[in-house]
Amino acid sequence: xxxxxxxxxxxxxxxxxxxxxxxxxxxxxxxxxxxxxxxxxxxxxxxxxxxxxxxxxxxxxxxxxxxxxxxxxxxxxxxxxxxxxxxxxxxxxxxxxxxxxxxxxxxxxxxxxxxxxxxxxxxxxxxxxxxxxxxxxxxxxxxxxxxxxxxxxxxxxxxxxxxxxxxxxxxxxxxxxxxxxxxxxxxxxxxxxxxxxxxxxxxxxxxxxxxxxxxxxxxxxxxxxxxxxxxxxxxxxxxxxxxxxxxxxxxxxxxxxxxxxxxxxx
Numbered sequence: 001x002x003x004x005x006x007x008x009x010x011x012x013x014x015x016x017x018x019x020x021x022x023x024x025x026x027x028x029x030x031x032x033x034x035x036x037x038x039x040x041x042x043x044x045x046x047x048x049x050x051x052x053x054x055x056x057x058x059x060x061x062x063x064x065x066x067x068x069x070x071x072x073x074x075x076x077x078x079x080x081x082x083x084x085x086x087x088x089x090x091x092x093x094x095x096x097x098x099x100x101x102x103x104x105x106x107x108x109x110x111x112x113x114x115x116x117x118x119x120x121x122x123x124x125x126x127x128x129x130x131x132x133x134x135x136x137x138x139x140x141x142x143x144x145x146x147x148x149x150x151x152x153x154x155x156x157x158x159x160x161x162x163x164x165x166x167x168x169x170x171x172x173x174x175x176x177x178x179x180x181x182x183x184x185x186x187x188x189x190x191x192x193x194x195x196x197x198x199x200x201x202x203x204x205x206x207x208x209x210x211x212x213x214x215x216x217x218x219x220x221x222x223x224x225x226x227x228x229x230x231x232x233x234x235x236x237x238x239x240x241x242x243x244x245x246x247x248x249x250x251x252x253x254x255x256x257x258x259x260x261x262x263x264x265x266x
Contacts, residue, residue, distance in 0.1 A: 058087035093119045101187030107194025109135040111147040117154040138194040165194035175208035179201030189222035206233040
Protein backbone atom coordinates (compact mmCIF):
# COMPACT_ATOMS: atom_id res chain seq x y z
CA UNK A 1 0.00 0.00 0.00
CA UNK A 2 2.81 2.41 0.87
CA UNK A 3 4.59 1.76 -2.43
CA UNK A 4 1.31 2.34 -4.30
CA UNK A 5 0.91 5.66 -2.51
CA UNK A 6 4.44 6.66 -3.52
CA UNK A 7 3.74 5.84 -7.17
CA UNK A 8 0.52 7.87 -7.03
CA UNK A 9 2.36 10.75 -5.39
CA UNK A 10 5.04 10.74 -8.12
CA UNK A 11 2.43 10.59 -10.88
CA UNK A 12 0.51 13.54 -9.42
CA UNK A 13 3.72 15.54 -9.09
CA UNK A 14 4.62 14.91 -12.72
CA UNK A 15 1.16 15.97 -13.85
CA UNK A 16 1.42 19.16 -11.79
CA UNK A 17 4.96 20.10 -12.81
CA UNK A 18 4.73 19.15 -16.48
CA UNK A 19 1.11 19.25 -17.64
CA UNK A 20 -0.81 21.72 -15.48
CA UNK A 21 -0.29 25.00 -17.30
CA UNK A 22 -1.99 26.99 -14.48
CA UNK A 23 0.49 25.85 -11.85
CA UNK A 24 2.95 28.67 -10.97
CA UNK A 25 5.86 26.21 -10.85
CA UNK A 26 5.11 24.42 -14.13
CA UNK A 27 8.16 23.60 -16.25
CA UNK A 28 8.90 26.12 -19.00
CA UNK A 29 11.31 23.89 -20.89
CA UNK A 30 10.59 23.42 -24.59
CA UNK A 31 10.07 19.70 -24.13
CA UNK A 32 7.49 20.32 -21.38
CA UNK A 33 5.69 22.94 -23.49
CA UNK A 34 5.59 20.50 -26.42
CA UNK A 35 4.26 17.75 -24.14
CA UNK A 36 1.49 20.02 -22.84
CA UNK A 37 0.53 20.98 -26.38
CA UNK A 38 0.56 17.33 -27.45
CA UNK A 39 -1.43 15.77 -24.61
CA UNK A 40 -3.27 18.84 -23.25
CA UNK A 41 -6.59 18.33 -25.12
CA UNK A 42 -6.74 14.63 -24.22
CA UNK A 43 -5.80 15.36 -20.59
CA UNK A 44 -8.57 17.96 -20.43
CA UNK A 45 -11.21 15.54 -21.72
CA UNK A 46 -10.10 12.77 -19.36
CA UNK A 47 -10.10 15.10 -16.35
CA UNK A 48 -13.50 16.54 -17.24
CA UNK A 49 -14.98 13.03 -17.36
CA UNK A 50 -13.22 11.93 -14.16
CA UNK A 51 -14.35 15.05 -12.25
CA UNK A 52 -17.94 14.54 -13.37
CA UNK A 53 -17.90 10.90 -12.22
CA UNK A 54 -16.30 11.88 -8.92
CA UNK A 55 -19.11 14.34 -8.21
CA UNK A 56 -21.80 11.85 -9.22
CA UNK A 57 -20.34 9.23 -6.85
CA UNK A 58 -20.10 11.84 -4.08
CA UNK A 59 -23.75 12.79 -4.53
CA UNK A 60 -24.81 9.16 -4.32
CA UNK A 61 -22.68 8.57 -1.24
CA UNK A 62 -24.04 11.72 0.45
CA UNK A 63 -27.53 10.25 0.34
CA UNK A 64 -26.33 7.39 2.57
CA UNK A 65 -25.71 9.78 5.50
CA UNK A 66 -29.12 11.34 6.05
CA UNK A 67 -28.14 14.04 8.55
CA UNK A 68 -25.28 15.20 6.34
CA UNK A 69 -27.44 15.27 3.20
CA UNK A 70 -30.25 17.22 4.90
CA UNK A 71 -27.87 19.90 6.20
CA UNK A 72 -26.11 20.16 2.82
CA UNK A 73 -29.39 20.59 0.94
CA UNK A 74 -30.91 23.07 3.39
CA UNK A 75 -27.75 25.18 3.56
CA UNK A 76 -27.58 25.52 -0.23
CA UNK A 77 -31.22 26.59 -0.34
CA UNK A 78 -30.64 29.36 2.20
CA UNK A 79 -27.13 30.55 1.36
CA UNK A 80 -26.43 33.76 -0.57
CA UNK A 81 -23.07 32.41 -1.70
CA UNK A 82 -21.93 29.43 -3.74
CA UNK A 83 -21.08 26.39 -1.65
CA UNK A 84 -18.34 23.81 -1.94
CA UNK A 85 -18.71 21.02 -4.45
CA UNK A 86 -20.49 17.94 -3.17
CA UNK A 87 -17.28 15.94 -3.69
CA UNK A 88 -15.33 18.33 -1.42
CA UNK A 89 -18.13 18.23 1.13
CA UNK A 90 -18.17 14.44 1.40
CA UNK A 91 -14.38 14.20 1.27
CA UNK A 92 -14.05 16.56 4.24
CA UNK A 93 -16.57 14.55 6.23
CA UNK A 94 -14.78 11.29 5.46
CA UNK A 95 -11.37 12.75 6.33
CA UNK A 96 -12.53 13.91 9.76
CA UNK A 97 -14.20 10.58 10.41
CA UNK A 98 -10.99 8.76 9.47
CA UNK A 99 -8.44 11.01 11.19
CA UNK A 100 -10.61 11.54 14.30
CA UNK A 101 -8.95 14.87 15.20
CA UNK A 102 -9.50 16.53 18.55
CA UNK A 103 -9.07 20.06 17.15
CA UNK A 104 -9.67 21.23 13.56
CA UNK A 105 -8.81 24.58 12.00
CA UNK A 106 -10.84 25.78 9.02
CA UNK A 107 -9.48 28.78 7.15
CA UNK A 108 -12.53 30.18 5.38
CA UNK A 109 -15.94 29.35 6.82
CA UNK A 110 -19.10 28.33 4.96
CA UNK A 111 -20.93 25.19 3.90
CA UNK A 112 -17.77 23.16 4.49
CA UNK A 113 -18.03 24.08 8.18
CA UNK A 114 -21.12 21.90 8.53
CA UNK A 115 -19.42 18.86 6.96
CA UNK A 116 -16.62 19.06 9.52
CA UNK A 117 -19.04 19.71 12.38
CA UNK A 118 -21.25 16.73 11.53
CA UNK A 119 -18.19 14.49 11.33
CA UNK A 120 -17.01 15.70 14.75
CA UNK A 121 -20.50 15.07 16.15
CA UNK A 122 -20.55 11.53 14.78
CA UNK A 123 -17.02 10.88 16.14
CA UNK A 124 -18.20 12.00 19.56
CA UNK A 125 -21.31 9.85 19.44
CA UNK A 126 -19.58 6.71 18.16
CA UNK A 127 -16.07 6.98 19.63
CA UNK A 128 -16.37 9.40 22.54
CA UNK A 129 -13.91 11.85 20.91
CA UNK A 130 -14.69 15.42 21.98
CA UNK A 131 -13.58 17.18 18.80
CA UNK A 132 -13.85 20.92 18.21
CA UNK A 133 -13.64 23.16 15.13
CA UNK A 134 -12.23 26.68 14.97
CA UNK A 135 -13.51 28.27 11.75
CA UNK A 136 -11.87 31.54 10.66
CA UNK A 137 -13.40 34.16 8.37
CA UNK A 138 -12.26 37.58 7.12
CA UNK A 139 -15.48 38.72 5.40
CA UNK A 140 -18.25 39.97 7.76
CA UNK A 141 -20.95 38.80 5.31
CA UNK A 142 -19.70 35.22 5.25
CA UNK A 143 -19.16 35.35 9.01
CA UNK A 144 -22.74 36.40 9.73
CA UNK A 145 -24.19 33.91 7.27
CA UNK A 146 -22.13 31.05 8.70
CA UNK A 147 -23.33 31.79 12.23
CA UNK A 148 -26.94 32.14 11.06
CA UNK A 149 -27.04 28.95 8.99
CA UNK A 150 -25.08 26.73 11.36
CA UNK A 151 -27.64 24.26 12.80
CA UNK A 152 -28.17 24.74 16.51
CA UNK A 153 -27.33 21.13 17.33
CA UNK A 154 -23.84 21.61 15.85
CA UNK A 155 -22.99 24.80 17.73
CA UNK A 156 -21.25 22.93 20.57
CA UNK A 157 -18.68 21.64 18.08
CA UNK A 158 -17.91 24.91 16.27
CA UNK A 159 -16.54 28.35 17.05
CA UNK A 160 -16.66 30.82 14.14
CA UNK A 161 -14.22 33.70 14.48
CA UNK A 162 -14.12 36.93 12.46
CA UNK A 163 -10.56 38.11 11.87
CA UNK A 164 -8.88 40.40 9.33
CA UNK A 165 -6.08 39.02 7.21
CA UNK A 166 -2.54 40.31 7.54
CA UNK A 167 0.62 39.89 5.49
CA UNK A 168 3.66 38.11 6.90
CA UNK A 169 6.94 36.58 5.71
CA UNK A 170 8.35 33.15 6.39
CA UNK A 171 11.75 32.01 5.12
CA UNK A 172 11.65 34.52 2.28
CA UNK A 173 8.05 33.70 1.30
CA UNK A 174 5.44 36.45 1.64
CA UNK A 175 1.87 35.44 2.27
CA UNK A 176 -1.38 36.21 4.04
CA UNK A 177 -2.86 34.77 7.22
CA UNK A 178 -5.55 35.49 9.77
CA UNK A 179 -4.58 37.94 12.48
CA UNK A 180 -6.31 36.29 15.43
CA UNK A 181 -6.22 32.48 15.21
CA UNK A 182 -6.40 31.00 18.73
CA UNK A 183 -3.27 29.12 19.69
CA UNK A 184 -3.77 25.39 19.83
CA UNK A 185 -2.62 21.92 18.82
CA UNK A 186 -4.57 21.54 15.57
CA UNK A 187 -4.67 18.02 14.11
CA UNK A 188 -6.36 18.83 10.81
CA UNK A 189 -6.53 22.02 8.72
CA UNK A 190 -8.76 22.89 5.78
CA UNK A 191 -7.43 25.86 3.81
CA UNK A 192 -10.02 27.85 1.87
CA UNK A 193 -9.06 31.35 2.99
CA UNK A 194 -8.21 34.08 3.46
CA UNK A 195 -8.20 35.55 -0.04
CA UNK A 196 -4.69 35.24 -1.44
CA UNK A 197 -4.24 38.75 -2.83
CA UNK A 198 -2.33 41.46 -1.00
CA UNK A 199 -4.52 44.20 0.46
CA UNK A 200 -1.71 46.67 -0.25
CA UNK A 201 -0.35 45.84 -3.70
CA UNK A 202 -3.03 43.51 -5.07
CA UNK A 203 -0.44 40.89 -6.04
CA UNK A 204 -1.24 37.22 -5.59
CA UNK A 205 0.38 35.77 -2.47
CA UNK A 206 -0.49 32.54 -0.66
CA UNK A 207 -2.30 31.32 2.46
CA UNK A 208 0.31 30.57 5.12
CA UNK A 209 -1.60 29.69 8.30
CA UNK A 210 -0.84 26.01 7.85
CA UNK A 211 2.89 26.74 8.18
CA UNK A 212 2.43 28.08 11.69
CA UNK A 213 0.18 25.17 12.64
CA UNK A 214 2.79 22.67 11.40
CA UNK A 215 5.47 24.32 13.51
CA UNK A 216 3.45 23.48 16.63
CA UNK A 217 2.19 20.09 15.42
CA UNK A 218 4.44 18.33 12.84
CA UNK A 219 1.88 15.54 12.46
CA UNK A 220 -0.91 17.84 11.24
CA UNK A 221 -2.80 16.78 8.10
CA UNK A 222 -5.06 18.78 5.85
CA UNK A 223 -6.71 19.78 2.61
CA UNK A 224 -6.12 22.87 0.50
CA UNK A 225 -8.92 24.08 -1.72
CA UNK A 226 -8.06 24.74 -5.38
CA UNK A 227 -5.30 27.32 -4.64
CA UNK A 228 -2.30 26.42 -6.76
CA UNK A 229 -0.07 29.25 -5.57
CA UNK A 230 -0.72 28.25 -1.96
CA UNK A 231 0.08 24.64 -2.80
CA UNK A 232 3.34 25.67 -4.48
CA UNK A 233 4.51 27.79 -1.53
CA UNK A 234 3.51 25.24 1.10
CA UNK A 235 5.46 22.58 -0.79
CA UNK A 236 8.55 24.76 -0.35
CA UNK A 237 7.88 25.79 3.24
CA UNK A 238 6.97 22.31 4.53
CA UNK A 239 9.29 20.16 2.42
CA UNK A 240 11.24 18.91 5.47
CA UNK A 241 8.20 17.62 7.34
CA UNK A 242 5.29 17.14 4.95
CA UNK A 243 4.32 15.95 1.51
CA UNK A 244 2.16 18.54 -0.26
CA UNK A 245 0.60 17.42 -3.53
CA UNK A 246 -2.33 18.24 -5.78
CA UNK A 247 -4.95 15.98 -7.31
CA UNK A 248 -6.47 17.48 -10.49
CA UNK A 249 -9.55 15.26 -10.22
CA UNK A 250 -10.54 16.24 -6.68
CA UNK A 251 -9.08 19.75 -7.21
CA UNK A 252 -7.67 19.58 -3.70
CA UNK A 253 -4.19 19.89 -2.30
CA UNK A 254 -3.25 17.29 0.30
CA UNK A 255 -0.88 17.85 3.21
CA UNK A 256 0.45 14.67 4.81
CA UNK A 257 3.26 14.32 7.37
CA UNK A 258 6.42 12.49 6.38
CA UNK A 259 7.21 9.48 8.49
CA UNK A 260 10.20 7.21 8.89
CA UNK A 261 8.54 4.80 6.51
CA UNK A 262 7.86 7.36 3.80
CA UNK A 263 4.37 8.73 3.25
CA UNK A 264 1.49 8.82 5.68
CA UNK A 265 -1.39 9.63 3.35
CA UNK A 266 -4.95 10.53 4.26
